[in-house]
Amino acid sequence: MKPLQDVRIIAVEQYGAGPFGSVHLADLGAEVIKIEDPRVGGDVGRYVPPYAEGEDSLFFEAFNRNKSSLSLDLATPAGRAVFEDLVKVGDAVYSNLRGDVPAKIGITYDDLKHLNPRIVCCSLTGFGMTGPRQQEPGYDYVLQALAGWMDLTGDPDGPPTKSGLSMVDYSGGFVAAISLLAGIHAARRDGVGMDCDVSLYDTAMGLLTYPATWHLNAGFRPVRTRHSAHPSLVPFQAFEAQDGWLVVGCAKEKFWQRLTDVIERPEWADDPRFATFADRDRNRDLLLPLLEEIFAERTVAEWVEPLRAASVPTAPINDVEAALTEPHTIARDLLVETEHPRYGTVRQVASPVRVGAERPTYRRAPLRHEDADRLLGDLLGYDEARVSELTEQGAFGDLP
Template identity: 70%
Template sequence: MMPLADIRVIALEQYGAGPFGSVHLADLGADVIKIEDPEAGGDVGRYVPPYADGEDSLFFETFNRNKRSIGLDIRHPQGRAVFEDLVRNADAVYSNLRGDVPAKLHIRYDDLKEVNPRIVCCSLSGFGMTGPRSAEPGYDYVLQGLAGWMTLTGEPDGPPAKTGPSLVDYSGGLVAAISLLAGVHAARRDGVGMDCDLSLYDTAMGMLTYLATWHLNAGYEPGRTRRSAHPSLVPFQVFSAKDGWLVLGCAKEKFWHRLVKALDRPELAGDPRFATFKDRAVHQAELQDILDGVLATRTVAQWLDLLRAAAVPCAPVNDVSQALDEEQTAARRLVVTADHPVFGQVRMVRSPVRVGIDRRRHHRAPRRGEHTEEILTGLLGYDQTVVERLRAAHVFGAEPPARPAPSTAVSER
């Protein structure tokens, strides 16, 4: 049995942050049931270009494997009744909507506790349910600017920059998943559910970590560093070799001593300018020039062989293709493959969350409303007469165009 096989999550989620959080739960066996608004055409992630065809997109596949989908208008009185039946049979209601929307949709704990006193209502929004920005939409780019991240990313003489991946979105999803699991644990222990009010803003601010602590207590002013250098550990940055770039880092003094031996410059360890982290930080520019001169004499591959043999933390600066082709990627079975009726074989990166024995079988992301009847009859016990009455009331919206029945089994590379 999968670790979360006894947890059911009703997800009113869309796009990236919310689905990224719940896909880890689904990969661990949780029954994640996506409620997709038929009036909006379902999760907007279904239509994200450039790799999209109708209601299928590779973006959507990335964040929604192993989930089920039901098309349902929860604003419709009969749709609301179905929603509340789902809540009765669930552990959590999970959403990533604007901070004021859970109140409008009546999906907070106070709205649902009479339906299920143990329900955990987990809301991930841009700015949370409180504060002057609670009713504003929040996106990764916006939060990276607001929380100071863009002043820390890129070269000092360049424009403000975001991180490559949408780290606020993805970190927010992970924070929400952790909060949901903690809430379910407490609800099972105490018999009482709760609200979990998460936000991308809180996540972005929390991830300032020691930089915020240094500023709050010592007046430190963080800024961008050349070549992505660490603000205090020297050397710890990217360097240019004969044919490209590599990262090397001395997070401990022992690595500095290993590095100078591997570079055949052992005298640098005894140089008073470079004796300690503090000394090397003062003389960082001088040290960088010296290391640049040494590293320019050999290729990246040659240096990596020497540095790895010396147990110095190092890596090439890979592009995405090279990263996916790394032998460590294959050894950790980080890529899964699924048959898809539109895209043929879809390969994607699996969840890094591992608990016990790895999951061996995954399933492609669901079509919009694909599991509506299965959920209504199998989970909620509705008979066909009730299902047809709800369909006639347009509670489920129009069904998406039919496509060939796909294979759902997924293998791991």
């Protein structure tokens, strides 16, 4: 069996953060039943450009592989009845909605415990289910601004800068997945479920980590650094070579000593201006221009090869294409393929979550309502008459 093959999750999810969290659980074998609102054509992720046609998009494929889909209108009594039957046979209800919405639509633990006292209700919201921003929509860009990330990112003379990836969304998905699994573990042990109140805001604040600790305890005020330099470890930053950029990092003293040999300045290893972390930090305005001149003398490859041979942390600054063709990417089986009726073979990156020796298998993202027959018939035991009745009562909305 796959690690999570005995876990069933009813996912009232949409867009990026929520689906990103549950896709890794689905990859590990969990049955993720994706509830899609027929009033809006299902998950909005199905329509994200530029690679979208009809109800299919490559964006949706990236976040929803290995899941099942059921088109269900929770605002109708019939749709709610189907949802409640799913709760009875589920382990968790997982959602990513605005903070006040789970209570409004009745998907919190108090709303559902009479159906299944062991149900875990994991809500990934923008700002949490309490607090003054509870009712505000939360998006990655907004959270990067509010939590101080953008103020930390970019060159000193440039504007505040967003990360090139939606890191609050993706980190929030991982946090929600951890919370959900912890809740299920406790519910199976104790026989009682719970709410998991997870938010993008909490995630973004939590990821401030040591700069927050430095500020809270020593008054540290972070500043943006030139060429993405580390705030205290020197050198640990991007350097420009003849034909591109590379990163060189001396996070330990031994790396600095090795670097001085590679750049043919062995005397700097014991130079009192540069010998220790503190010396190099104190004299960074002297040392870094010297290093920049040296790295500009050769190509990226001419530097990366000897630095790697000397076990100095280094890497070329790849573009996305180079990262996807990096030999280590291929060696780690990080590119996977699924077959899709519209797109044919779809290539995407694998989940980084690894459990045991067995490799995950991958199935394309579901078409909307694709799994209705199996879920309604096999799982819930509805006969054709019951399905017809529910359809007439609007449980499934306008079907694709």
